[in-house]
Amino acid sequence: MATAELTASDYIQHHLTNLTLGWLPDQGLVFAHNAEEAAAMGFWALHIDSLLWSIGLGYLFLIGFRKVADNVTAGVPGRAQNFVEWIIDFVNENVRGSFSAKNDMVAPLALTIFAWVFLMNLMDLVPVDLIPWAFGQFMSLFGADPHHVFMRVVPTTDPNVTFGMALAVFFLVLYYSIKIKGVGGFVGELTLHPFGKFGIPANLVLEGISLLSKPLSLSLRLFGNMYAGEMIFILVALMYGHNMVLSLSGGALQLAWAIFHILIITLQAFIFMVLTIVYLDMAHQTDH
């Protein structure tokens, strides 16, 4: 909450800074105390909060599904199995609808993306101050200043996370493009369309852009949506510190935005999954 000694921009800045672990030339391996320090750490730093939440949620998803898979029965399914089967059926239907080649990896990949991204997005619905505040209080027990302890709970608002996933998908697209079509076929696809062999430079530019736009759009779409959504939660939360009317309308706005956001987090997870399937399908297509 925006306390008296904290300005609104400080509050927002606090919410948008990751818990960063990295090297500082004068301090060694430390957690960054502010955004400037985090930026100064350069590439060799880790967003501990993003990783903790993303890996924790992915672990939760896999453990839950694995538990069901362990006790799976072809007979009458229980409640948990019903739920898992519903999701798997949904994913499988999408894969079968969009992916025409044969690849046993695509469906589990799609399921992992959908469930994982959904869970990460779902963290957006946790009241925006709750976990950071609790974590700040917890860390203050060890002598840290809560104002310099950062905690971002929605991993998909961290471009590292979305770019990481999109790049992994991109590498899979490259791998399968080369595996299915051969290096020559893949290079041919990049250079011989749409203008034939006399327009190779133009073809390369066009096809290269279309290829590179895949991971970029995949990650930026998810990141942009979640970042904007979180920003609105933060801005709405700013209203609480003032008077009664603003607080009440802030509550109403928070509720309305949260309900609308349920749609967005599901939709973004779905889009990420479907686009991954489509990109991989394109990588498997031999005729352009």
Place this chain on the structure above:
Amino acid sequence: MNINLTLISQMIAFAIFVAFCMKYVWPPIMKALDERATKIAEGLAAAERGQQEQEIGRQKALEEMKAAKAKAADIVAQAQKRYNEVMDEAKRDAQGEADRIKTAAHAEIEQETNRAREELRERMAALAVAAAEKVLEKEIDANAHKALINSFAKQL
């Protein structure tokens, strides 16, 4: 919002999660789903078969019932026929018996009549002889006139 090592960590985590999902989560559940689909298909086919068999059985039962009915009707008709025959035979037998008894009675009556007539005739002959004896009031040699008397008696 700095791009840093988190990106590569996320890629590695992603790869591990997908591999785990692909190995330990997706196949068993998919297998169960396929198995259930097969089971349901089999169940439906069995139900279909059962229905067909039931229809055939019903058809068969109907036919058998029809045959049994026809047979029963046949038996009843035959019994009726046999009954009529027996009745006719009995009637005929009774008629024959009656006729025979009647004929026998007629014959007996005839015989009796004849006997009575013979007796009457002999008596008449004796009477006639006696009467003639009386009329003639003389002894007649019965032996000498026996032939005459007998011929007289025969004319009676």
